[in-house]
Amino acid sequence: MPDEAIVLVDMVNDFVTGALECERAERIIPRLQTLLAEARTAGVPVIYVNDAHLEDDFEMELWGEHAMKGSEGADIIPELAPADGDYVLEKRTYSAFYDTGLDQLLRSLEAETLYITGLHTNMCCRHTSADAYFRGYDLVALSDGCEAFTEEAHEQGLDYLETVYGAEITDVDAVVSAWRGAAVS
Numbered sequence: 001m002p003d004e005a006i007v008l009v010d011m012v013n014d015f016v017t018g019a020l021e022c023e024r025a026e027r028i029i030p031r032l033q034t035l036l037a038e039a040r041t042a043g044v045p046v047i048y049v050n051d052a053h054l055e056d057d058f059e060m061e062l063w064g065e066h067a068m069k070g071s072e073g074a075d076i077i078p079e080l081a082p083a084d085g086d087y088v089l090e091k092r093t094y095s096a097f098y099d100t101g102l103d104q105l106l107r108s109l110e111a112e113t114l115y116i117t118g119l120h121t122n123m124c125c126r127h128t129s130a131d132a133y134f135r136g137y138d139l140v141a142l143s144d145g146c147e148a149f150t151e152e153a154h155e156q157g158l159d160y161l162e163t164v165y166g167a168e169i170t171d172v173d174a175v176v177s178a179w180r181g182a183a184v185s
Contacts, residue, residue: 005111008048011032011076013072014066016119042183053066115145116142116161141169
C-alpha cells in the first residue's frame, strides 16, 4: 500500500495522562495498537507527529506549558511506542504540516491517502486535515482512532472533516479488513 500513510497526532504523555489530560484518549489506545500493527504488516508507513514546544511558543498563553521539547510530557505514550521503520516528527502548532517536513516525507513515500488519527479530533487532527486537503491528499478519519475532550467535540470534528475536506469517516476494523483483503488478493 505505498500510496497510504498513517498520521498519528499527539499521542504523548501530556495529552493522555499529563498537563492536558484527555481521559477519553484511553479509549482509542487499543484501536490504535491494532491499526499500527496491521499497518506495519501491510507496509503502510506510520508517521507520528507530536507537540514538542519551546517556552516562547504562542500556545503557552492559551494552554499553559505542555509537551515541552525534551520532556517526558512530550514523549509518545509507551503503549504506542514507535517501531523500527516508523517516522517521528515534532510540531509546535496544531497542524502536523506546519514547519515539520511532513509534506516532503509523504511525497517521498508517494503517499496519497492519509489516515488521520490521534488527538484532538476538533483541533490538531482538524488543522492537520486542512493542510493535507490543501496539499491534495485524500483523507480518511478513523472515528475510533481519534478522540477529543468531549463526545460533542469529537463528533463535531469528524463532521467538519467530512463536510469541509471530504474526508471518508470509517473505523479501524474497516481499514484493517481492507488491508487484509488486499494481502490475500
